[in-house]
Amino acid sequence: MIVALDIILRLAAWLLLAPLLPGIINKVKAWVAGRRGPPVLQLYFDLAKLWRKSVVLSTAVSPAHVAGPAAAWIAIITAALLLPVGPAGASCSFRGDALLFVYLLAFARFCIVLAALDTGSAFEGMGVAREVSYAVLAEAAIITALLTLCVQSGSVSLATMLAPSAGAGAALLAAGLFGVLLAENCRVPFDDPNTHLELTMIHEVMVLDHSGPPLAAILHGASLKLLLFAVLLTEAVLPLGKLSLLQAIGALVASVFVVAIAIGLVESLLARLAFRRVPLLLTTAFLFCLFALLVAWKGGRL
Amino acid sequence: MSGTMNLLIGLAMGFSLLALASSRLPSVIRAAAFQGMILGTLPLLLEEKFHWLVVAVAIGTITVKGFIIPNLLRRALRAANIDREVEPLIGFVPSLLLGAAAIIGAAALGSELPLRPEHAKTLLVPGSFATVVCGFILLMARTKAISQVCGYLILENGIYLFGLLLINTTPLLVEAGILLDLTVAVFVIGIIVDRIQREFDTLDTRKLTSLRE
Amino acid sequence: MKEILLIALPLIFAAAAFAWPSERTRPWLLPVAGVLHSVLALWLLIDPPLLAANAWFGFDPLARAVLPMVSLLFLVCSIYGVAYLQIRAERKNRIFVTALLVMLGLLSLALQAQNLGLLWVAAEATTLVTVPLLHFNGTARAFEASWKYLLVGGTGIALSLLGSFCLGYASLHGGSSGDLTFTALVAQGAALTRPWLVTAWVLLLAGYGTKMGLAPMHTWKPDAYGEAPGMVGALLAGGTTTMAFVAILRVKQVVDAAGGGAMTERTLLAFGLFSMLVAALFLLTTPDFKRMLAYSSVEHMGILAVGAALGGAGIAAALFHVWTNGLTKGALFLSAGNIRRAAGAQTEDKVAGMAWRSPASARIFVVGILAVTACPPFGVFFSELKIILAGFQTNNFFAATAFLGCLLFAFFGMSRLVFAIVDGRPRAAARATGKQLRETPGVIVPPLLFLALSLWLGLATPPLLREAWNAAANILLPTP
């Protein structure tokens, strides 16, 4: 009973807080640009509107076009269940859940891109190709990050992996994970969510033909994914496990807020990279993680 | 005893050199024939006491090697109305030199190999080896089928010469069988030569190269 | 008595065949003689007679280990021969049939010969009697083939005569009374004069090696096998070569007894591997599937030589291989003959799609090729495996490795050519002529019999044969 309640509360928290992050980011960008910008809760309004809107489907699409977003959304939510919250731990935790976490996100990507390809649009094909290609490098980086945590903690379960401080090389790991975060969530400099030129988009172009509730699912899933990465990043770097629950929650919220601001600043200060430069950046992120790993390895040896 | 024998053997070697040197088929055939006849007489010299089987062998050899086979070849030659030039692959002078070298080498080899006292003084071993090698040279260095047959003949003569070492120990039945075989061999070769002459209308073995990789 | 009959019977039949008036019924003499001969051979195999001391010929363990194979080979070939000669009714078969029977008789003599001289006489006679078989087709190519066979083979056999004389002189010089039976020579042992012994071995190996078809003395083989009728090829590859191999084994026995074992094994191994290498290289690109069989035969002669060089186990395995190779080759030569007749050509560029034009023969050919390239469960696989095993047991790792490598390349070459011929699309010209061979049971059953025999030899090697081979190996190489 308690467990069920716990799970439901956490879920509610994840689901409700997720759309806040893009709002904050946009606010920061507007602030840097000296605009007033959309309200922080904008995404909530959009989701609510989309949920009520009727749907326009391409004549080409199969049921996968609707099933895909649903599956992806679920996958991301279940991934959220695996992510611990400071000392409170995760609502579902077992040996090897870290890998499950990564592969759930991969599964989500699989569903989204299939749903996109379903339309047979050249643009979406383009976007999907980019998405899955860059994901290869991102995957390598995040696996390396997990290896680092594993080496530090000697465990393969997120709850225990994330609890202790990243110790030496935390900065490297943070840098690496931040790069992965930007790439995985299609933020500048990898992708520009605000562009309106199909040829230059990755994530946005994949949802060109989605509308109504499916689009809502996609958008909400995306924001949740962003939140997950932000939390992961924070917990990988900060020793939240050592704090009391309240302090931990506070620190977590604060640092996620910081991450959001950081993203906002990056987006306003950097321009989107040319696509041929993207692998370079991702490789850099991967190398950051790798160096973090080596540092941790030495630490483990000492 | 062995003096005359060595003389005859030397003569036989001479004939093989002649065969190497001669530029016309009939003379090659003649050389082979004379050599055969000479070898035919050797058993008589080798045997101390008179033995009719030996005589038979000798006469058989002389008739076969000296008359039957040469005539066979001459017939083939006549049937093939071709020029009687030998047309060597290896020229006459080199062939001769090779032959001479063969004789020297054979002599050397013969002196290497241990011999029974009664053979020690004879030239049987070197003579046979030399003749064998001369036969080989003819086989390899001549293009006309008939001259190759002569080469084969001389080869066999050399072996026959060696066989004389064993003549009074090996049963004559074997000797006879061997002799018979050689005869038939050359006989068959003669027939084939004849057939080839009819099929290809030539005895130049350079034309016989349709079977190849 | 029976062993004499083994020799006399075919010769009597030969005489009968020569005298026989009817062209049409004469071929039937072949199977009759074959059956009687096989019955005799198997009988002798089952209860071998005692060997008379210093007899000139006799059914000794070595003869026992191989002669029944030759007999079986001849039997099956003779069955094929009846059908074959009916198809080739346009040619007179008097000489052909007679020569075949004489050949059988002489082979039986040569395999049983216990006397150096007699062995040579028989071997030479076999060479000569083969000639009319070679040019049965009477084409120009056939005559060229027999000419080369005679000249090269004759030279080789002449060398072996010289070698025999040398061996004889070695024993004479060693102080014997000049008894040339092998038992006597072996008994003389180390008394044989060494230099003469070496000379003798060199000449005899070269001479009988020529007959057997070891490289580089194998040059007559592709021509002869390529032009001869299929069944003659089978008899040459399984019978005559076996005779030569047995001759070499007998001489080896003498030389080993005189303490030349190291030398014989060294030379046999070297020539065996060289033959396998040459054969493999020729097989890789040869376009002619009958000549291919010849090269394959060269390869297998090499295998036999290698086996003979690998000690007692090796010799036993080699004798096993004599059986498997001989019988499998039989299937190949007979089916190849059928294909050759159906296609009217024997080179890759003219022959293709035989799986459709002579299905049964083509299938047999494919299976035969797989069998002869050591694909289980056929006999060759087992015999070759035993030889390799012997190689490893005697620590001849290099030999075994080279052996395997040659097998591999031989397989590449043969499979390439065979599948090109069998599966490839029939050439336009061939389709136009569409010359269809009626695959009568007469020409299909014998090769199938051969395959069955090969299969049986491999899967269920009769203990009797095993025992015979081991006995022969023990005689040849007394294990201390």
Add this chain to the structure above:
Amino acid sequence: MTPGWLLLIAGVGLVAGIFSAFKSPRVWLAATLAGAVAVFVAAVCMLASGVPWNWQPDFVIGGEKLHLQLDGISAFFLILLSVLGGAGTLYSSEYWTDKNHPASAPAGRAWWNGLLLNMGLVLVCANGLHFLIAWEIFTVCAYFLITRERQRPTARAAGWLYLAASHVAMIFLFAFFALLAARAGSWELGPMREHSELAPLFWLALVGFGIKAGIFPLHIWLPSAHANAPSHVSAILSGMAIKMGIYGLVRFTGWLPTPDSAGWVVAALGVISAVLGVAFALGQHDLKRLLAYHSVENIGIILIGLGFAMIAAAHGNAAWGQLALAGALLHVWNHGLFKALLFLGAGSVLHATGTREMSRLGGLWRALPWTASLFALGATAIAGLPPLNGFVSEWLVYLGLFDAISAHGPAAFAAIFAAIALGLTGALALACFVKVCGVVFLGLPRSEIAEHVHECGWRMRLPMLVLGAACVTIGLAPILFWPALATASAAWQPELANVTLPAPLVTLGAFHLALAALVILAGIFLWRRVQHNGVSRTGTWDCGYAAPTARMQYTAGSFAGIITGWFDWILRPQRHAHLPKKLFPAQADFEEHTPETVLENVVEPTASLVMRVSTTVRQLQHGRVQSYIFYLLLGLVALAILAVMGGTK
């Protein structure tokens, strides 16, 4: 009913199948299926009871006493064999009928049974000689199955390449078993870890079995063979035949001692095969060739597991070795199942459209709903995504690697790279199968052949359903299969017997179950919501372009372009481009295809060199008898030298 009797029934069934293959397909179908079922039951019995079955009658084959045994490993592989065999049998009864292949179908059925029978024999033979015999026979059967369509030169070439490669493997196994018999003194197989002098033989086994398994540099035969074989044959080849190579490695690494470096080499080969296999797959446009390359990838994953298990065994700590081995073994099953499923799916696409060329397909989901959805299922599984079986086995391997790392053991560094490579492989496989599913089944038909097609009948559908169900079951309830894994591991290494469950398979299963359920619910819910809000149909967003056509869809090549670009150094793709030049470009086209690099840049040059040597040597046989006699003389001289050289004593 002991395993013995069941196996006997199976054997009888398969043999009966061979004989009835030509006369009556029905009897063949029944007999073969019965045989498959019997094998399945026998293997399951063995695994359930855990007691190996051993049978040594005294009849002799080829001079060796027959000795059959069914232990954990044999049973484990037999189960896969029976499942795939049964599925393929049923599938072929509609896919390769006498009606559409009158020439090749009957013989094909016979060879098929021969293949199954001999693979089964290999799995239960405990005598080296019989192992070798059965091995070679199944290889040859496979050759005749691959070349069912002999009219096509490509099929012939593929078949010959396969046969040649297999023969190379055969030669190595020849040497392996002969040496084994010579050293051990008997052909009997069994545990002989104490004979440390046998260790070097492992290298022979590695090459011999590696060629069959399709390890990376030795895989040259695999793509063309799997692409040109009939699809049910491709399924059994890729699902089972290459696993025979794995079986050989597992079997003999378990029975014989191995060199110290063995495990490392195997793991390294695994990494190379995994990454490069999938890289090559991405470059393919031929549906079945692509799947074939994925076999190389998955063999790589299996080898990574096996390699680390060997390292663990060599260093005496079975803890993470157990996980790695379990992962490897489970992946043997999984790959067998989903790869067979995918090949059967590809077969039904081929059956419907008659082409394997992906750039001519598209939008097939309308016509082939079953095939499409089952193929998608297989794709999800092979991409190693939860909640399906592919993830479970990869997850086990991952756990093994991570434990090896956190153990800071000798293998830790290697494990780091292996884990990263595994991650890369997973992501690449995902990309590749997104491409396949998207290009073949989604979007619009790219050519008219893809428009008028029909779904396959139930005899082709049912096997795919069974395989799909198996994938799902292993994914949702992996714990059910743990006993099998444990028994097999124990058979591999007695030390691994009765090790406690090292991974929370129960939790994982539960999680997968929840995920699957939620996905389905969410799907339905969202669909209902969409219906409730109302749907209007229109064309795909074309960015305002006036005349969009299906040809404008992203093609397989362009899709994989980014990634194949990274692997140009090894893929060596051949590009032929006429790019648009002027202001009003007349003709513009771009063509790219990825050859088999190892074959074309390593093997073929070597082969042509050998051929040239052979051609040169053949000049010696030029028909001039004089030279022949000269050769004879040369031989004589050589002999003389040889005889005198080494001293005559």
